[in-house]
Amino acid sequence: MKIFFSSILIGSLFFCSVAWAKVDVVTTTTTLKSLAQYIGGDRVNVISITKGSQDPHYIEAKPSYMVKLRGAELLMVVGLDLEVGWIDNIARGSRNPKVLPGNLGYFNAGLMIHPIEVPEGRIDRSLGDIHPGGNPHFYLDPKRMKKIAKMLSLRLSALDPEGKKDYENNLKVFETQVNKKLLSWKDRVKGASVKKVITYHRTINYFLNRFGVKFAAAIESKPGVPPTAKQILSLIKLIKAQKIKCILVESFFELKAAQRIQKDTNVKVIRVPVEVDALPNTSSYFDLIENLVQAIETCGEVK
Amino acid sequence: MFKYSFLLTFFLAHIISMSSVWSQTTGFYTEDVSNAQIGVQPKLSTSKTNPALSINALFLGRANSKGQSVTSEATSGFQVQEIEARYTSNIDSYFRGDIVLAIEKEPGEDFALEPEEAFVETLSVPSVTIRAGKFYTLFGRHNYLHTHNFPFIDAPLVNERLLGEEGLNQVGVAAAVLLPTSWYSEFIFQGLSAGSEIFRTDSANALVGVYQYKNLWDLSDYSTLEFILGYGHGENDFSATTTLYDAAAIFKWRRSKESSFSLTAEYMGVNQNGAPSNSQQSGFVVWSQYQFNNRYWIQARADYVGNEGAGVAADRKYSALVGYIPTEYSAIRLQYDYLNEGAEDAIEHRLALQLNVSLGTHPAHSY
Numbered sequence: 001m002k003i004f005f006s007s008i009l010i011g012s013l014f015f016c017s018v019a020w021a022k023v024d025v026v027t028t029t030t031t032l033k034s035l036a037q038y039i040g041g042d043r044v045n046v047i048s049i050t051k052g053s054q055d056p057h058y059i060e061a062k063p064s065y066m067v068k069l070r071g072a073e074l075l076m077v078v079g080l081d082l083e084v085g086w087i088d089n090i091a092r093g094s095r096n097p098k099v100l101p102g103n104l105g106y107f108n109a110g111l112m113i114h115p116i117e118v119p120e121g122r123i124d125r126s127l128g129d130i131h132p133g134g135n136p137h138f139y140l141d142p143k144r145m146k147k148i149a150k151m152l153s154l155r156l157s158a159l160d161p162e163g164k165k166d167y168e169n170n171l172k173v174f175e176t177q178v179n180k181k182l183l184s185w186k187d188r189v190k191g192a193s194v195k196k197v198i199t200y201h202r203t204i205n206y207f208l209n210r211f212g213v214k215f216a217a218a219i220e221s222k223p224g225v226p227p228t229a230k231q232i233l234s235l236i237k238l239i240k241a242q243k244i245k246c247i248l249v250e251s252f253f254e255l256k257a258a259q260r261i262q263k264d265t266n267v268k269v270i271r272v273p274v275e276v277d278a279l280p281n282t283s284s285y286f287d288l289i290e291n292l293v294q295a296i297e298t299c300g301e302v303k
Numbered sequence: 304m305f306k307y308s309f310l311l312t313f314f315l316a317h318i319i320s321m322s323s324v325w326s327q328t329t330g331f332y333t334e335d336v337s338n339a340q341i342g343v344q345p346k347l348s349t350s351k352t353n354p355a356l357s358i359n360a361l362f363l364g365r366a367n368s369k370g371q372s373v374t375s376e377a378t379s380g381f382q383v384q385e386i387e388a389r390y391t392s393n394i395d396s397y398f399r400g401d402i403v404l405a406i407e408k409e410p411g412e413d414f415a416l417e418p419e420e421a422f423v424e425t426l427s428v429p430s431v432t433i434r435a436g437k438f439y440t441l442f443g444r445h446n447y448l449h450t451h452n453f454p455f456i457d458a459p460l461v462n463e464r465l466l467g468e469e470g471l472n473q474v475g476v477a478a479a480v481l482l483p484t485s486w487y488s489e490f491i492f493q494g495l496s497a498g499s500e501i502f503r504t505d506s507a508n509a510l511v512g513v514y515q516y517k518n519l520w521d522l523s524d525y526s527t528l529e530f531i532l533g534y535g536h537g538e539n540d541f542s543a544t545t546t547l548y549d550a551a552a553i554f555k556w557r558r559s560k561e562s563s564f565s566l567t568a569e570y571m572g573v574n575q576n577g578a579p580s581n582s583q584q585s586g587f588v589v590w591s592q593y594q595f596n597n598r599y600w601i602q603a604r605a606d607y608v609g610n611e612g613a614g615v616a617a618d619r620k621y622s623a624l625v626g627y628i629p630t631e632y633s634a635i636r637l638q639y640d641y642l643n644e645g646a647e648d649a650i651e652h653r654l655a656l657q658l659n660v661s662l663g664t665h666p667a668h669s670y
Contacts, residue, residue: 051524058560060670062527063487063519070481084665085631092399095481097427102396125632224630226597252559 023160026072026099028083029056030276031139032109034285036076038174039152043163049090052277055252056082057129057224061089069094072105073159076152079110080136104158110136112151113144116206128222140274141206142178142185142289149174181286185293186211192300196244198235198267200253203274207292216244219257227257239265246270246299251278268302270295354392354400357663359451361385367653378410384657385450387419397427403449419449419472432479440471441479441491441515442533443549444569445588452669454567454592456638456657460606460620461586465547465573467500471535473511474498487519495537501545501573502537511537513547529553543577555670563594585609586618600626616645631666634659 025046027033033048040046049065050056056078069075069090077083091099091106098105115134123130138144153171157164189211196216197208201223208215217238221231238244239261246268247258258269272295273279273288282288361384386406393399405419422436439447445454445462457463462470475495482488497509513535520528533549551569572585586608594600606620624638640653 055560060557061667062521062670063489063529064521064527066481067485067487081665085667089667089669092424092426092432093481095428095430095432095479097429100426125630129631254561 023074023156023163024072025074025076026069027076028087029078029139030278031285031288032076032078034276034288035139035145035149035152038285039149039167039170040156041166041170043160043166044156050275052273052275052279052282053252056275057085059083059086061086061093063093065090066093066095069099070096072096072099074105074107074155075099076107076109078136078139079108080115080133080138081131082110082136104155107152107155109148109151110138113138113147116209117202128220129224131223135202135205137203137274138206140204140289140292141210142182143210144206145285146175146178177286181289185289188293189213189296192297194245194296194299196242197296197299198239198244198247200247200249200258203250204248204272204292207289211293211296213296216242219247219249219261220253232257232260235261236264239267245302248272248295248299250274266302268299270298352392354390354402355664357389357661357666359385359387359389359449359659359661361387361451362658363456364656365654367651369649369651383408383414384456387449387451393426394423397425399424399426405450430481430483434477434479435475437472437474438477440473440493440495440513440535441477442466442471442513442535442547443515443571444531444551444553444567446470451659451661454590455602455604455622455624456636456655457640459569459588459590459604460608460618461569461571461588464586464608464618465501465571465584471499471501471513475511486521487517489515489517491515491517497537501539501547501575503540505540509538511535525558526554526556529555539575539577541575541577541579543575545576546574548572561594561597563592565592567591590622598628600624600628602626610645618645619643632661 022042023040023044025036025040025044027036027046027048029050030048030052033046036044036046047068049068050059065086072094075091077087091101096105097103100106101108110133115136115138118134119127119130119132123132139148149171153167156167160167194213196214198216198219199205200219202215202218205215217235219227219231219235221227227235244267247261248270249255249258249272251271251273255269255271261267262269271279273282273291276282276285276288278288279291282291363382363384364380365382366379383406388404388406390402391400400423401420402418403420404416406414406416408414418437420436420438422434422438425431425433439449441447443462445459446466458470473495475493477491477493479489479491482490491514493513493515495511495513497503497511498505502511503509514533516532518530522528529552531549531551531553533547533551535547536544539545549569549571551567553565553567555563555565557563566589568587568589570585570587573583575582586606588604588606590602590604592600592602602622602624604620604622604624606618606622608618610617620643621641622638624636626634626636628634634657636657636659638653638655638657640651640655642651642653643649644651
């Protein structure tokens with residue numbers, strides 16, 4: 001009898017101590033990581049391959065990334081060729097068949113949204129490092145991120161059916177927060193009355209589109225190609241003619257060209273984060289968008 | 304009746320395809336269903352299932368102090384160093400294929416097309432990648448690289464002298480195991496058929512074993528340290544055994560896409576037992592690469608190859624390179640070499656200007 005009770009006791013202790021195993025999620029960027037943390041909550045462990053300060057397009061296929069991905073159950077990529085130079089090598093090198101394209105463990109966010117700036121007609125590399133599937137920086141549009149969040153909740157539920165309720169609840173919380181914040185962000189951007197901005201690369205166009213600010217021009221002459229002296233002169237002319245108040249330089253691009261333009265105009269140069277953890281105070285997705293909204297407000301204060 | 308049953312079937316099929324139970328339990332279909340719901344229809348056309356094709360072309364202008372000798376390794380004048388076409392694709396969900404065809408012209412010969420690599424790799428086996436076909440042997444830091452990926456315009460002297468002009472490239476099977484350690488640790492077993500300069504030239508019934516053990520640690524967010532050990536053995540033309548050994552250490556630092564630095568040191572040796580002369584050779588190479596802005600690289604290399612078995616003086620080579628790399632698709636590189644071939648007691652100065660371009664698919668950023 002004693003043995004019976006003690007075995008029940010030991011058994012129940014054992015049962016209590018075994019919490020559910022967490023779902024290991026690896027993302028290519030810190031922004032996707034933040035989303036996975038909102039939707040996955042306590043049920044997931046998330047790591048990002050790149051740091052917020054790194055341009056996810058120019059990453060080398062470092063073997064230590066393969067080790068990060070080796071035991072993962074889900075790999076989340078931005079897609080639309082953003083990680084084209086390295087993610088396939090990393091995924092194959094991890095020797096983890098679960099996270100290869102075509103499997104439940106591969107989540108390609110770019111396939112789930114309507115992209116903008118999809119090049120039409122025949123394209124070639126003389127147009128710069130152009131993405132044939134469209135602009136890959138959709139994660140700066142909170143509305144499109146809601147769509148990704150929904151798909152992620154479904155995917156996590158498929159991988160971890162016991163957590164379905166949790167994922168659905170987390171999704172609801174995320175959606176509610178986006179809806180609430182979108183309203184105030186829209187009001188604030190409207191209040192700033194900024195019509196047009198210049199950016200270094202076409203990184204924040206989804207954000208600008210969502211909040212009704214026009215993209216006037218990029219500093220780089222073509223995607224991935226630094227500006228020429230002629231390009232800088234034409235930007236100076238454009239700023240003067242169209243009374244553009246500011247240049248938003250994304251965190252992983254150089255400031256020199258923008259500062260050169262600033263010398264000849266009254267334009268304000270503002271450093272903006274485009275990934276979570278790219279700059280201080282951008283530790284979550286909402287902080288990231290908040291920072292961009294603040295940048296537009298700062299721009300609006302320029303006389 | 305027929306009409307109604309058709310409608311009913313259609314209706315049921317529609318219900319099934321739209322059902323959320325379906326999309327949640329078989330995650331495989333979640334993307335398709337919801338993409339259809341938001342209007343993103345997958346466009347399937349045959350061109351999308353074609354293998355990815357990339358072509359690399361290397362053009363050279365050379366000048367060397369020995370002049371226009373056709374037998375010299377670096378004939379002065381303009382030349383096509385190599386044109387390489389690479390086709391790669393997943394074959395199905397189990398295998399991936401890679402075919403590299405090279406068009407090259409040896410001095411005094413016509414252009415020739417040859418399969419440089421043609422192999423199949425497994426995709427669905429956990430922890431190990433098995434490769435079968437013809438491929439560059441995974442041995443040391445440099446042997447497996449294609450010409451357009453060489454850190455310098457030419458291969459290190461130790462690779463050329465010890466492994467032959469074309470390097471080790473044989474037909475066989477490789478298994479690359481990712482060991483369950485917290486850092487990157489990989490062991491590669493290779494069983495290859497002979498048929499090269501250092502093993503039996505006749506490949507029939509002769510098997511060569513080559514093993515590589517590679518470890519890589521992250522020293523910081525921006526730097527890594529890598530160690531490679533290699534060993535190979537197999538029968539040679541003198542009815543005895545050739546053994547190969549290699550040790551390499553690589554330090555890499557990369558702060559951003561605008562600044563990076565690497566230092567590589569490699570030691571390699573070969574023992575051709577039974578050979579009448581020059582049966583023992585070993586050498587080392589040290590090279591460094593420094594990228595000081597978005598587009599410019601400077602590099603330096605020192606080569607040393609000893610000829611213990613032959614009893615002659617060692618070969619030495621010192622190289623310096625400046626690279627201008629405007630985009631991921633093109634590079635212009637200028638290299639100077641000082642070559643002292645001890646055995647021939649001759650000093651040679653070489654200058655080479657290379658245009659390295661890539662057409663087609665986005666190139667992979669190898670590490």
